[in-house]
Amino acid sequence: MLPPSSPCSFCEYLAGEKPYTILDRNDATALLVTYEQRSRGHLLVIPVQHRETILELDRDEQAAVMSDIVGATAAIVGAFDPEGVAVWQNNGIPAHQSVRHLHFHVAGTLKGGGTEWGDVPKLPVGQTDAIAEQLRPHLSRTGHSTG
Numbered sequence: 001m002l003p004p005s006s007p008c009s010f011c012e013y014l015a016g017e018k019p020y021t022i023l024d025r026n027d028a029t030a031l032l033v034t035y036e037q038r039s040r041g042h043l044l045v046i047p048v049q050h051r052e053t054i055l056e057l058d059r060d061e062q063a064a065v066m067s068d069i070v071g072a073t074a075a076i077v078g079a080f081d082p083e084g085v086a087v088w089q090n091n092g093i094p095a096h097q098s099v100r101h102l103h104f105h106v107a108g109t110l111k112g113g114g115t116e117w118g119d120v121p122k123l124p125v126g127q128t129d130a131i132a133e134q135l136r137p138h139l140s141r142t143g144h145s146t147g
Contacts, residue, residue, distance in 0.1 A: 001093045002052055003100045010101040011050055021128035023075075024139055028064035031072055033128040033135070034105075038115040039086075041076040041135060042107040045069050051102045053091045065104065071140045072106040078138025082108025086115050 013020035014030060021033040023043065032044040045068045047061050057065065073085050089104045090097040107115050 003093060003098055005052075005100045008050060008101050009099055010046055010103065014048060019125045021125055021132050023132045023135060028061055029068045031068060033132045035123045035125070035128055036120050037123060037131070038105075038117070038120055039107045039110050040080045040082065041131065042105065042115070043072045043076065043135075045072055045104040045106060047102055052100050054089060054102055055091075057102070069104055069106055074140060075135045075138040076106065076108045079134045080108050083111065084109040084113060
């Protein structure tokens with residue numbers, strides 16, 4: 001059971017139809033700075049092609065997504081030096097998937113561990129752009145063009 005399919009907000013962000021902070025992008029994947037920061041440097045790693053669940057990724061997309069998860073982790077560690085990094089992904093409404101486009105969360109942990117699971121303020125794009133600027137110097141450029 002998946003969330004509603006139309007419109008896909010991530011596809012709209014990638015197409016430039018709605019404002020969103022895209023930290024980095026290549027032909028296969030994109031790194032987004034989410035406006036729902038559950039800790040400092042919370043990023044989303046998504047395939048550029050619309051894929052609804054992890055089971056729809058082809059082998060090349062699987063490798064690209066995993067590479068970006070590692071790159072996002074390195075950028076968060078370099079920029080914010082958290083005690084740990086959390087990576088999670090949800091498939092289906094029962095698993096709390098809210099957008100019907102595959103996405104992995106990568107976030108530095110809060111002091112004492114974990115990330116904020118409750119309601120968090122939605123940051124304006126200006127603030128997520130500032131977070132991107134903190135992360136960008138620590139992001140590996142291999143295979144990516146900054147977007």
